[in-house]
Amino acid sequence: MEKLQEHYPKVEITQEEDKIHIQNLWGDDSFFLRFDEETDLNFLNEYFFPPELMAMYSLENNKMEVFAFPVSPESDLIKRKFDFNFRGETFVCKWAEPSDEFIKIASAFREQKEESRTAYRNLRQFRDYYRIDELPKFLSKYFEDKKPFNFVVEGNLSKIQVDIIEFSRTLNFYMSYFDRETPAIQILSSPYDRETFNLPCYSLFDTFPSSINATDIDSILLDIISVANNNSDPRLRFIFYYQILEYASYYFLKSDIKDKLNYILRDLMFLSNQKITLKA
Template sequence: MNINLQTLKENNPKIKFIEYDDSTKLINPWNDNSVSFSFKKGQKLTLIKNIVFPEQLVAILDNSKNRLEFIYGPIKNDSTLKTRKFNFAYNGIVFNCFFKEASSSLKLLAKSFKENLPESETDYRQLRLHRSLLIDDYYKNLFEDVFIASFYVKGDFKKIDYDLIGLCKSLNFYMSYFDRNTPKILILAKSRNEESYKNPCFNELFDTFPKKINATKIDSTLLDTFMVANQTENVRLKFIFYFQVLEYASYYYLDKRIQSKILKTLNDPEIFDKPEYFSKSLIEEMKDHFSQRDDSLKLEKTITEIISIDDIKNEIEANKEFFSKDLEFEGGLKIKRILSGDNAI
């Protein structure tokens, strides 16, 4: 194997190589299986031997130059971005930030880029567009008044323990503070093991999709939150949005005794003749409910009264092995398994 590719492998243990008679295919840069590179045998590759592919960034890190290069795209020659440069102090370390033409290393990678799998949410790390801009005459003519730019951050990353994500989040915040329309650094979610859990659909309980669905009226706020949670790729944010559904439902929770009392009051034929009496009666019934500060109890009652085991049985059954083990988080929080004994794996 090419000695430069061996060095690249040492810097990026997750990448893989497939050797052909006339070329070498590099798979899984950035831990992204949709992206690959094809290099000809004997091709000079010294430009990329010191490159690191940060998994959550659309960028390459050149360790030999202490330079993080974000893959951006075409910029018009008269754009103010072309000359933008500034120093950014993060955790006491100063980094030089600037826009400049894409590096020779990035151009080499872009020209060698090959789609390995169907397009994912990473959008091939912008490499498909860069490849077209570099080797396709149609794109060259279409973008003749631009230059292919990258955004660079240069400094001693070792002194911040290579906290690239923290650095990027801070950069996004401050750049947008001074320029609302500034290009933002794209931070991707970490790849997760798709086989660690199964995501069964309700229609798996039946032979076919139902011919008729009888919809019930659902609160619009709950529907909006459900939609956002479902479309969010980030697992942490997905959990937060789904939990907001429970919070919203529990906030408006009324136990059955109060519900019964309200319905009885509203259906009383004398309610229009004695409005003050009935309003006081409702206030007395409701005051204890709204003075109650134990939100956890309201949440528990919301779940136990509204949700039945049949609503979640399919998900539990599909992930039986997961629910048969204790779950421990960083920091020591431990959640005991919900399946045990004969129900355990």
């Protein structure tokens, strides 16, 4: 376990009676893994657990396993297998039954929080499948015609280890090009890049107001604000919020105020100015 913590300093390993708990794998605090004390956990040292992906990969085995979902064994999707040529390397992409290592991890999954911004990395539904005999009938019925499958990428992963996210984005693009409904590799914002500033709360009030006076808001602005607020990618949020300024300035601001805003935004020293005063 020393090697695991060497790779992932934020991983916490604790023992509770005859169980071993591993927390913050993938940097994800919404769940933990609960293993029996006698379980050989050395296999964890052979894998990398990228915070941005619902996946694990091994450079030794040259295999990345992307966590998918239980699906019908008759589905055409799981018959899909293709070569993906990326930067001079060929990778074999296919759907396959989960590895033994993945089964150990999924079976050990336990929720730590009621909500998870990462959807528990898809581990919860696999855990439920592997303990189907313990589930209520209405839940076990969901798995009746399904089996667990993951999406597997095989090839020289050491060549793309640094660019594993760029590789995944590129693969997603080409898979969606040929199949608009293909499941994509989900790419999450890294927990280590999460904003550290304090979000403003309750506007200028100390408590949530007891009465709110609503006015009509442009439906397009409402749509953009909703998309911006719910997007986890900081770059995309910035773009959507900027679209709000563009739209509002074009349709609602007086031309003199709009000109002053444009002047500020074009200022080459804009990012260096700590305080800019806009006089009406």
